[in-house]
Amino acid sequence: xxxxxxxxxxxxxxxxxxxxxxxxxxxxxxxxxxxxxxxxxxxxxxxxxxxxxxxxxxxxxxxxxxxxxxxxxxxxxxxxxxxxxxxxxxxxxxxxxxxxxxxxxxxxxxxxxxxxxxxxxxxxxxxxxxxxxxxxxxxxxxxxxxxxxxxxxxxxxxxxxxxxxxxxxxxxxxxxxxxxxxxxxxxxxxxxxxxxxxxxxxxxxxxxxxxxxxxxxxxxxxxxxxxxxxxxxxxxxxxxxxxxxxxxxxxxxxxxxxxxxxxxxxxxxxxxxxxxxxxxxxxxxxxxxxxxxxxxxxxxxxxxxxxxxxxxxx
Numbered sequence: 047x048x049x050x051x052x053x054x055x056x057x058x059x060x061x062x063x064x065x066x067x068x069x070x071x072x073x074x075x076x077x078x079x080x081x082x083x084x085x086x087x088x089x090x091x092x093x094x095x096x097x098x099x100x101x102x103x104x105x106x107x108x109x110x111x112x113x114x115x116x117x118x119x120x121x122x123x124x125x126x127x128x129x130x131x132x133x134x135x136x137x138x139x140x141x142x143x144x145x146x147x148x149x150x151x152x153x154x155x156x157x158x159x160x161x162x163x164x165x166x167x168x169x170x171x172x173x174x175x176x177x178x179x180x181x182x183x184x185x186x187x188x189x190x191x192x193x194x195x196x197x198x199x200x201x202x203x204x205x206x207x208x209x210x211x212x213x214x215x216x217x218x219x220x221x222x223x224x225x226x227x228x229x230x231x232x233x234x235x236x237x238x239x240x241x242x243x244x245x246x247x248x249x250x251x252x253x254x255x256x257x258x259x260x261x262x263x264x265x266x267x268x269x270x271x272x273x274x275x276x277x278x279x280x281x282x283x284x285x286x287x288x289x290x291x292x293x294x295x296x297x298x299x300x301x302x303x304x305x306x307x308x309x310x311x312x313x314x315x316x317x318x319x320x321x322x323x324x325x326x327x328x329x330x331x332x333x334x335x336x337x338x339x340x341x342x343x344x345x346x347x348x349x350x351x352x353x354x355x356x357x358x359x360x
Contacts, residue, residue: 048103050359051136053090054351055109055125056146056183061086063093064352068103068359071156075352083125087135094136104140105132106355108149110183112202118143142358147186148200150345151178152354154190154305155198157347162305166324167341170303177300179205179291180308181241181283185234189298206234211289213329220282223248237286239310246279266313280317283310288326292337296330300340307345318344 052072054062061080066072078089094100107127111119116129133141154176170176176190176198185206190198210231212218224231224244236245239262246265250257253275260268268276291304311318323342330337347353 049100050103050356051090051094051105052352052355053105053107054146054149054349054355055080055107056351058183061089062349062352063090064349064356065097065100066356066359070356072349072352072356075349080125083127086125086127090136102136102138104142104359105136105138106142106144106149106358107132108144108146108351108355110146112145113143142355144355144358145188145202146182146351147178147180147188148202149351149354150180150186150307151176151188151190151200152198152357153347153350154178154303154345154354156353156357157345161347162343162345165306165320165342165344166327167303167337168339170341171301174302175298175300176302176305177294177298178305178307179287179294180306181234181238181287181310182308183239185232185237185241185290186308187294189300190302192302205290205294206238207232209233210236210286213285213289216278217282217286219252220245220248223251233286233290237283237290239313242279242283242310245282246275249275249278262310262313266317269317280314281319281322284314284318284323285326288323289329291342292327292330292340295337295340296333303341303343305343305345307350311344 050066052064052066059081061078062075063078064072064075080086080089109118118127129141173192178188180186187203187205189201191201193199210233212221221231224235228235235241242262242265247257265276269280295304328334328338
């Protein structure tokens with residue numbers, strides 16, 4: 047029986063690995079440390095050996111960044127994957143290199159009803175564009191376009207690097223701090239795991255309060271304890287996410303739905319203010335009625351990248 051190897055590189059210096067079979071949903075992925083290319087080779091070969099070295103029909107790998115002429119450069123990890131080298135390592139002809147949010151997008155049509163929750167909007171329209179948006183290690187964006195025959199075409203995007211918009215005086219103050227730090231202030235500077243930290247630190251600068259280093263986990267924990275700046279940092283970040291969601295809805299005509307996903311969404315859990323999100327999402331002037339019809343969902347499923355990669359072999 048033929049299998050496919052599914053690998054996701056988007057978990058910091060770790061990879062997720064799973065075996066799948068064409069046309070079937072893969073089982074849970076396992077997490078493996080992967081600090082460099084040698085570790086990748088070792089972990090992948092060890093994973094396959096533990097499972098009896100199954101015959102592979104193909105391999106699919108997802109990561110932040112994108113493929114360029116058969117080369118996948120992993121931002122931040124210092125690892126480069128060359129298509130022909132990985133083919134030789136695993137003895138396969140077919141190797142798909144996919145952006146991680148494209149992989150997440152490909153999983154969306156396969157979600158069970160229990161694997162998503164609706165935040166706002168009306169019922170999704172059939173045969174319409176779907177957008178997937180989420181604060182992760184960066185701010186990911188991808189879309190699915192229907193082909194009219196029951197299938198989808200994935201569209202990679204880099205909207206997380208678009209300019210961060212300003213709507214309030216407080217946002218302007220935060221933007222100026224971020225501008226002094228980064229020069230160009232992209233949306234992901236404020237809407238991502240690291241972006242939450244940047245916004246929290248910016249609030250301390252604005253209020254002229256000394257600030258220590260913190261992780262997203264620490265800021266979320268402070269917010270749960272009622273810390274006002276941690277709560278405001280989350281509110282600002284999610285407000286910018288809501289504005290981007292409706293921008294994406296307008297730009298792509300995403301009447302098939304907008305799906306929010308990513309580690310920051312998972313981390314916030316009940317700290318996510320649905321009412322405030324919807325108010326900002328609907329703030330679109332005379333096009334408010336248009337975006338009001340577009341449903342916004344929050345994904346609840348684990349290992350979306352792995353699930354999406356498996357669809358390449360359906």
